Amino acid sequence: MTDTTARRTAEMHDANRRSWDHVSGWWAEMRDRDGLWRRCPEEPELGFAGGAFELIGSFAGEMEGKKVVVIGSGDNHAAFALAGMKARVTSIDISERQLETASARADKLGLEIVFARADATDLEAITDRSFDLVCSTNGFFVWIADLRGVFREVRRVLKPGGYYVFYDVHPFQRPWKDGTRTVEVDKPYWQTGPFIDEKEGTFEFNWTIGDILNTAADAGLVLRRILERPAGDSSFWEGTSYLPGKNGGLLDWKENPRAALPVWLSAALQRPV
Numbered sequence: 391m392t393d394t395t396a397r398r399t400a401e402m403h404d405a406n407r408r409s410w411d412h413v414s415g416w417w418a419e420m421r422d423r424d425g426l427w428r429r430c431p432e433e434p435e436l437g438f439a440g441g442a443f444e445l446i447g448s449f450a451g452e453m454e455g456k457k458v459v460v461i462g463s464g465d466n467h468a469a470f471a472l473a474g475m476k477a478r479v480t481s482i483d484i485s486e487r488q489l490e491t492a493s494a495r496a497d498k499l500g501l502e503i504v505f506a507r508a509d510a511t512d513l514e515a516i517t518d519r520s521f522d523l524v525c526s527t528n529g530f531f532v533w534i535a536d537l538r539g540v541f542r543e544v545r546r547v548l549k550p551g552g553y554y555v556f557y558d559v560h561p562f563q564r565p566w567k568d569g570t571r572t573v574e575v576d577k578p579y580w581q582t583g584p585f586i587d588e589k590e591g592t593f594e595f596n597w598t599i600g601d602i603l604n605t606a607a608d609a610g611l612v613l614r615r616i617l618e619r620p621a622g623d624s625s626f627w628e629g630t631s632y633l634p635g636k637n638g639g640l641l642d643w644k645e646n647p648r649a650a651l652p653v654w655l656s657a658a659l660q661r662p663v
């Protein structure tokens with residue numbers, strides 16, 4: 391990466407950090423309304439979607455005592471779930487405010503989690519080869535200008551044989567305008583950003599499957615499984631709440647054509663032994 395690209399990435403990520411710091415208060419109130427975070431330690435499957443929970447079980451195995459880092463941890467559903475499974479969890483987010491909320495919630499739940507502020511493209515506080523599992527979840531890649539940086543760091547911090555399991559919004563959901571009744575193209579699949587939100591001051595990216603998996607391969611990670619799944623609940627199509635949706639018909643592609651395409655892309659990638 392040239393110095394100019396590195397500087398531009400840092401500027402965009404810093405703008406995203408400021409925006410997350412800014413919205414963190416109302417985001418926390420919204421999440422308190424659905425309250426999913428309270429349930430994750432006891433019902434860890436709720437901390438994941440897109441089959442990622444099953445990928446962790448079948449590839450990384452039993453979590454008790456394992457060292458896990460969740461990057462771009464946000465609501466920390468995955469971190470709370472993994473801590474409930476007795477993993478030793480580190481939670482990384484770029485936003486101090488997001489971490490403050492998560493840390494206060496972890497205290498309420500009696501969970502011991504290490505919270506650290508860092509950009510996922512620069513995990514300098516974490517030593518090489520120290521984690522059994524790296525996770526990222528729903529709505530992580532969209533904030534990342536430098537996928538190469540993320541996969542380089544993931545590979546670096548994983549122990550040989552360790553896994554990176556992620557689930558995220560499937561790239562095939564990105565080209566469409568919002569809405570569920572008709573499918574209308576908003577932009578080509580290959581237009582990946584940055585998409586600038588002048589009001590929020592953010593920079594978002596809609597990476598393709600090739601962008602994600604080829605960059606992982608270039609970093610030296612080996613793909614063990616890829617899953618492409620529909621939404622498990624109509625709430626996915628109804629807004630941001632994790633409470634059960636009200637219109638199950640939205641899961642039917644005849645009512646909601648976008649349901650004919652996968653909504654989650656999940657993968658298990660391994661650092662070779």
Ligand SMILES: C[S@@+](CC[C@H](N)C(=O)[O-])C[C@H]1O[C@@H](n2cnc3c(N)ncnc32)[C@H](O)[C@@H]1O
Nearest residue numbers: 410462464465483484485509510527528529533
């Ligand atoms: C919509 S949340 C989604 C994350 C999480 N999967 C969740 O479900 O809450 C996005 C989170 O990513 C964090 N984030 C954005 N850019 C980041 C970066 N470059 N490195 C680490 N975290 C980042 C934000 O601060 C925010 O907490």
